[in-house]
Amino acid sequence: MTGRTDPCTPLDAREVEDWFAETDVLVVGYGGAGACAALEADASGADVVLLEVASAGGGTTALSGGQIYLGGGTPIQRACGFEDTREAMEAYIRIAAGANADLEKIRVYCEESLTHFDWLVAQGVVFNPEYYGGKHTNTPEYQSLCWSGNEKGWRESQAAKPAPRAHKPKAFWEDGGATLMATLRAAVERTRIRVEPDTRALTLIRENGRIVGALCRRDGAQRAFRARRGVVLACGGFIMNRDMVAKYAPRLVDGAPLGSPHDDGSGILMGIGAGGAALNMSEGFVSVIWYPDGVFCEGVFVNEQGQRFVNEDCYHARGGHHCLNQTGRKAYMVVDDAIYTKPPLYSAAEVREVGESFEELEQAAGFPAGTLSATMATYNRFAAKGEDPLFHKHRDFLRPLDRPPYALLDFSIDTGIFYPAFTLGGLDTTIDGEVRTPTGERIPGLYAAGRTAAGVPRSGEGYASGMSVGDATFFGRRAGRAAAAAR
Ligand SMILES: Cc1cc2nc3c(=O)[nH]c(=O)nc-3n(C[C@H](O)[C@H](O)[C@H](O)COP(=O)(O)OP(=O)(O)OC[C@H]3O[C@@H](n4cnc5c(N)ncnc54)[C@H](O)[C@@H]3O)c2cc1C
Structure with a gap:
């Protein structure tokens, strides 16, 4: 329009x-x-x-989806066994808002988060004290509490104790709004x-x-x-x-x-x-979605240079942002046979190339020899120890990609994929x-x-x-x- x-x-x-x-x-x-x-x-x-x-x-x-960012120890957070404080919420949102943050708005938003929760309830909004801990874009059923950002990210979690803060009114799946x-x-x-x-x-x-x-x-x-x-x-x-x-x-x-x-x-x-x-x-x-149920968080995003650029377990808007920041807005995900059996919800990422080894994959996709394969060798070496010193992906999603064949899924925006x-x-x-x-x-x-x-x-x-x-x-x-x- x-x-x-x-x-x-x-x-x-x-x-x-x-x-x-x-x-x-x-x-x-x-x-x-x-x-x-x-x-x-x-x-x-x-x-x-x-x-x-x-x-x-x-x-x-x-x-x-109706998710509402609330925290500081809401009754739902407490009922689901999570501790949270206004200070932790404020520290996290300050990082999330970045250089353009309005610190006064963030302060009052966090100070009054519990009051806002009570006000919503007083209007008739029902929250269901059930938690969904998986990696998804919303809670998949009637649960009202889930993680919705990068709270558990390496940088964020060092500055602010993580807590799930997305509160969805009791409703099935995306019917929260x-x-x-x-x-x-x-x-x-x-x-x-x-x-x-x-x-x-x-x-x-x-x-x-x-x-x-x-x-x-x-x-x-x-x-x-x-x-x-x-x-x-x-x-x-x-x-x-x-x-x-x-x-x-x-x-x-x-x-x-x-x-x-x-x-x-x-x-x-x-x-x-x-x-x-x-x-x-x-x-x-701006988002691109690869992770519902978390399986593809085990994959590895690479750019046109065959290099990694983000932790693949991050929130989907961070992933979308970084995919668009790559040269030519080209982004690919390397997966192995173990992951590829479960294509993620929403994602229409097509298989661009397949190879029996990373060398074969990089050659088929036209990457210079030794680029993608070097990235994957480094990734796998650390993943075998449950480490990701470059992007700090959580160990829950770290597994060497070692089951051929390997595929390169195309997440480039010019493919028409959903962004x-x-x-x-x-x-x-x-x-x-x-x-x-x-x-x-x-x-x-x-x-x-x-x-x-x-x-x-x-x-x-x-x-x-x-x-x-x-x-x-x-x-x-x-x-x-x-x-x-x-x-
Ligand atoms: C599929 C989807 C999922 C999302 N999920 C989430 C989520 O889970 N959590 C979250 O925080 N955000 C989510 N968002 C974003 C979020 O929904 C919106 O950013 C937010 O709801 C905007 O609220 P608003 O009151 O500013 O605007 P709106 O809710 O759009 O209200 C604006 C109203 O103004 C009316 N209007 C516009 N112009 C005029 C005019 N000139 N005269 C009279 N009326 C006018 C419109 O018709 C509309 O009813 C999602 C968005 C989408 C589309």
Whole structure:
């Protein structure tokens, strides 16, 4: 889907002839962030209107696996026998967020993680105190707790005691997001929140420097909504707007867009048009999936030079990130006969070459003699001792690849293999969702949350499942509360 990339300048309130409705807080977008913003604004005593371009709430959150990154010793972690602390969670997320980390957001997110868990439960979200310890993209059945990032990675585990923190609402397999949104929708229905479906926000409305509403379209007719206290933009990210991706995050252009059709950047463009700064716009989650059930974690990724480049037991977004970083974006996995009997779920990686020895394999694949074979000789020598001094793969996945024939699976993006992607950049906001200008001033009346804002997840390389829904629901709540309190 192509789309506009230019900012939407707010309409001057004097040009509004007729206000269709007036409220205290106007929330634009009924996904995870928007639902939570609306619920908290309502709980603060504000009148709330919740706009949604689709016919019902849900957004990308409803399509998601529903994993929510929570920790510090949640009842589910404790019931499953895991100790965790706020400090360990914060230390881990700081590493995961990388150089662009917003330390204040990370701090408050971790400090209030247990409260957020309780709040979700109070809305009706059910977590099942069962743990899944395998290597997967989500819990495969109804379990609510699993590992979802690189917590057990060598570098991370030295800085922060590892703990599983992905909490999926009780639901089968990938139905966690649909279950989460069904629960939040039911919670919204129990309140006075007025939901306006099939309503697309086109641009913000400004009066004397303050954002006071949004101009929308429904059934071809324009409708102006006035907000006495604040407007919360919770419109998701921009992965579906291919022109915006090309302009801001070209690295993601060849990935398969992962999201709802309305991840078109409209919220971000409205915010920029109102004077908001956008941050981290080139960053995104991009993944390639090789490991469900862990068998292929025993394989060895190599690049065009026949060299390893990552620990193959890492989280799939780190693997995807590093595969795309290789020369020519070419990446291959070496497997032996013992592994190849079990091709991984999702992965459509084709066998590029087969050989009875690594020398034969490298020759067939056109690697210079002595490259791939040297890599594999080194790998196997250490793997036999349960060691990986180069990339520190966990010994659980270390086994010499010594059962011919050997195969080279092609994970290069130009083969058309599934590289799902979504964006992590958005409006610069305070911990209370207030949108900031490039010089750091707050724009009166304007708030943003979820993937419309630059939140806790800042790095595709360090992303862990649950960080986006966790951030969207948590900071959505804070934005809703702050907007309700604004005068
Ligand atoms: C298959 C899949 C699996 C995933 N799994 C996980 C996971 O397990 N854990 C995790 O943390 N993340 C996961 N993600 C990512 C995560 O789902 C999203 O990043 C997150 O849910 C975004 O939440 P949001 O509230 O910002 O946006 P959304 O939930 O998309 O909500 C935005 C809403 O705004 C509406 N909207 C947009 N523009 C307008 C407009 N102009 N006017 C009115 N309404 C508008 C949209 O229709 C939408 O309903 C997954 C994503 C996918 C697709």
